[in-house]
Amino acid sequence: MSRRARLWLVAVGGGALAALLVAACLDLPAFGGTRHPYGDRAVRESLARHTANTIASINFDQRAFDTLGEISILFAAVLGCVVLLRQTRDEHRARPEPEPVALPVRRYALAVLPVALLTGLYVIAHGQLSPGGGFQGGVVAATSLHLLYLGADYRALERIRPVGLYEVGDALAVSAYLVTGIAGLIGGTAFLANTLLPYGTFNTLSSGGTVPLLNAAVGMEVACAVVVLLARFLDQAVEIEEGK
Amino acid sequence: MNGWILAATVALGTGLGTALWGVATGPLRRRVVAQNMSTALACPALLLLSQGYARPSYVDLALVLALLGPVGTLVFARLLADDLADDPPRAWGVTWVVAGFGAVVVGAVCAATGPSPEMVKLLVIGALLIGGNVLASRALSGGFPGAGRG
Amino acid sequence: MADAVIVVVLLLVGATATTAVAVRDPERQALVLSVLGVVLAVLFTVLQAPDVGLSQLAVGSALTPLLLLLTVRKVRRRAQDKGRQE
Numbered sequence: 001m002s003r004r005a006r007l008w009l010v011a012v013g014g015g016a017l018a019a020l021l022v023a024a025c026l027d028l029p030a031f032g033g034t035r036h037p038y039g040d041r042a043v044r045e046s047l048a049r050h051t052a053n054t055i056a057s058i059n060f061d062q063r064a065f066d067t068l069g070e071i072s073i074l075f076a077a078v079l080g081c082v083v084l085l086r087q088t089r090d091e092h093r094a095r096p097e098p099e100p101v102a103l104p105v106r107r108y109a110l111a112v113l114p115v116a117l118l119t120g121l122y123v124i125a126h127g128q129l130s131p132g133g134g135f136q137g138g139v140v141a142a143t144s145l146h147l148l149y150l151g152a153d154y155r156a157l158e159r160i161r162p163v164g165l166y167e168v169g170d171a172l173a174v175s176a177y178l179v180t181g182i183a184g185l186i187g188g189t190a191f192l193a194n195t196l197l198p199y200g201t202f203n204t205l206s207s208g209g210t211v212p213l214l215n216a217a218v219g220m221e222v223a224c225a226v227v228v229l230l231a232r233f234l235d236q237a238v239e240i241e242e243g244k
Numbered sequence: 245m246n247g248w249i250l251a252a253t254v255a256l257g258t259g260l261g262t263a264l265w266g267v268a269t270g271p272l273r274r275r276v277v278a279q280n281m282s283t284a285l286a287c288p289a290l291l292l293l294s295q296g297y298a299r300p301s302y303v304d305l306a307l308v309l310a311l312l313g314p315v316g317t318l319v320f321a322r323l324l325a326d327d328l329a330d331d332p333p334r335a336w337g338v339t340w341v342v343a344g345f346g347a348v349v350v351g352a353v354c355a356a357t358g359p360s361p362e363m364v365k366l367l368v369i370g371a372l373l374i375g376g377n378v379l380a381s382r383a384l385s386g387g388f389p390g391a392g393r394g
Numbered sequence: 395m396a397d398a399v400i401v402v403v404l405l406l407v408g409a410t411a412t413t414a415v416a417v418r419d420p421e422r423q424a425l426v427l428s429v430l431g432v433v434l435a436v437l438f439t440v441l442q443a444p445d446v447g448l449s450q451l452a453v454g455s456a457l458t459p460l461l462l463l464l465t466v467r468k469v470r471r472r473a474q475d476k477g478r479q480e
Binding site for chain 1: 397444445447448449451452453456457460461464465467468471472475
């Protein structure tokens with residue numbers, strides 16, 4: 001195909017897409033209206049299952065299968081990064097020199113690390129009650145560990161971060177999600193159906209049936225995935241050099 | 245629209261608008277300070293919004309921002325230390341003004357909440373916010389003296 | 395009137411996103427991107443989507459800048475090594 005023909009194809013395709021989008025926008029319900037057919041049904045279902053945070057109910061109960069797809073995407077993406085950023089045969093590892101850090105910065109990093117880790121776990125554990133959940137809390141917890149790199153040096157981080165263990169944790173967490181789903185099948189209902197556990201008292205930590213369990217699995221998966229991902233990036237940026 | 249949301253709108257419009265101007269133009273030393281100020285301003289604004297919408301659970305956003313905002317600035321301070329070493333930022337005036345704004349907002353929201361577990365959470369957020377941003381400013385102006393080796 | 399805060403934050407998002415595209419140097423772009431993350435989180439909050447806002451804050455405030463700056467550092471170091479060999 002010639003350059004001219006390609007440009008025409010892009011122009012026609014783009015124009016048609018733009019026209020369709022504009023037509024769709026003109027037909028949208030007005031901003032901030034009072035009729036919410038999907039929202040009303042989702043809220044009714046989540047209240048019936050004693051889940052205070054409707055978003056958690058949608059993500060981990062009503063559409064838990066979608067979330068399985070999402071965590072598989074993250075798992076595959078991190079796997080791809082690990083393969084791409086491995087140490088090749090013509091590269092060697094140089095020991096990074098420790099970087100001098102001003103004392104207040106070091107103290108701050110070491111003081112905030114446990115607070116941030118605790119906040120991450122809090123966000124995961126309260127996913128069924130308030131905004132947050134496995135993904136958000138997992139990222140916060142994984143980020144908190146890297147305060148050791150920022151406030152101390154890379155070797156301090158490596159000491160508390162055996163990457164192999166986190167890779168295993170990542171895989172185990174995805175399996176835990178699958179096993180919770182299959183447990184529904186064995187229990188005589190559908191895959192990932194929230195029928196196994198008692199729904200508990202509304203607005204307490206143990207409410208929502210399997211929602212907190214799936215949240216915990218996703219939290220572990222995301223935290224391990226982010227640690228493994230950052231480990232590969234840090235290895236490349238700090239340790240691995242070209243030439244033997 | 246109530247007073248809380250109005251205050252948040254003004255803070256966001258002027259504060260984040262200025263921070264955006266600072267981060268988009270000028271030398272690197274100004275840009276990193278503006279980035280730090282953007283998180284230091286957005287966190288009190290999130291507290292004001294949570295109070296304005298009467299939704300205490302929205303406070304979690306301010307908590308996460310108060311924790312991770314300074315960490316983000318530390319990332320820049322550490323990895324741009326080479327570039328900042330020749331021309332370190334000196335912006336204590338702005339830092340203390342924004343910290344004062346954070347303190348006023350936390351105080352006002354605490355007064356509206358009254359003594360309760362929520363108030364303790366707000367005070368923790370306030371301490372993390374102000375301590376974190378003052379420290380992040382300190383880290384930007386020479387927190388990593390032997391820049392760029394690790 | 396009640397939507398004024400939404401309009402203000404929407405304008406901020408538009409301006410920040412345009413700036414993020416217009417700035418050419420990757421390190422400075424990372425700085426603008428980090429501000430964009432914060433502004434987006436505020437937009438999600440005023441549109442009553444705190445779950446999404448929390449995700450944006452968690453990813454955008456420290457993780458994305460760290461990944462970007464580590465990549466820039468690796469690319470620079472490789473360019474320096476190449477320059478030394480020649």
